[in-house]
Amino acid sequence: MAALSALLVMPNIPGTDVHFLVPYAIEAPGPTFNTLGTVEGKEVVEIEGAPTDATNGKLNMTTVAVSSGITLTQAIAEGLWSSNTMVPIEQIFPQNVTPEEQREVNSADFAASEASATAAAMHYLDRPLAVEVAQVVPDGPAAEKLEQGDVIVAVDGQKISSPKQVKEAVSAHKPGQDLEVKVKRKGKETALKITLGTHPKDDAAFLGILMAQVPADGMKVTYNLKDIGGPSAGLIFSLAVVDKLDPADITGGAFVAGTGTIDEDGKVGPIGGIRHKIEASKNAGAEVFLAPKGNCADIDAKTSEGIEVAAVGSLEEAVDALSAHQRGEAMPTCG
Missing domain, CATH: 2.30.42.10 (PDZ domain)
Known part of the structure; x- marks a missing residue:
């Protein structure tokens, strides 16, 4: 199973009775963040030491919101009436690991994904x-x-x-x-x-x-999102860097969302919570969702209804998919 990533771990739900808590957590669609936009007055992806081009459209990274401290009554209600997912609590907080320690791990994974995103973008743009x-x-x-x-x-x-x-x-x-x-x-x-x-x-x-x-040329890339953990923002971060440095218009003015880990060579890997991330993207108004090929088994027709889902295995494939979308051509899908 792909590791859960880009998590927003929520505090215990108010009003819970600790005597009736169940060993599960709730996964739900989390907020999305436009990596071409700003947060708290700063660019989400800030580039210094190199000229940048104006960007159009949106490139939204997606998250899964996780709530713990679930009562038996809440668990039953989630199962009957909600599209959210109940997962064993050890998938979020492994045994012998405290919530604080797991948050530190998630934060470290997020920082590593930022570094990989920058390297992948530099490789794609053939920069030293x-x-x-x-x-x-x-x-x-x-x-x-x-x-x-x-x-x-x-x-x-x-x-x-x-x-x-x-x-x-x-x-x-x-x-x-x-x-x-x-x-x-x-x-x-x-x-x-x-x-x-x-x-x-x-x-x-x-x-x-x-x-x-x-x-290697003195350029510095800073990612200004806080309080988010996990490695799954890598692909979208890398696309944002490419869009800002490449004269080509990556999005073509479209509202694009997506997810996926990325390594320094630009390979895109699968993540957890893909269905919730697609749902969050639809709720935000995205037209296109970039999904890792490794998550295709988790994406059915109902999940992709109302949004175009492109399956990609690398940064280059993601750029090519968006170029095809701009031309009105079919993008690679999980089918």
């Missing part, structure tokens, strides 16, 4: 990328050597352009061996020698950093 240190593991081999924000220029004399290259360089060493890492910090390049540690899971060489691909 650099590898940045996103986090240094406390007490790890790189602690007190590398810093968050360092740009990794080279490893053992080999130029670096992707996190994969760094991982391959580390894996070619044994724990206890030295790795030379050249970084750019505050505009100055510095070569550092780091003694690799042992990975706690597989005894392989361990550097102790998390990395992200970022624009």
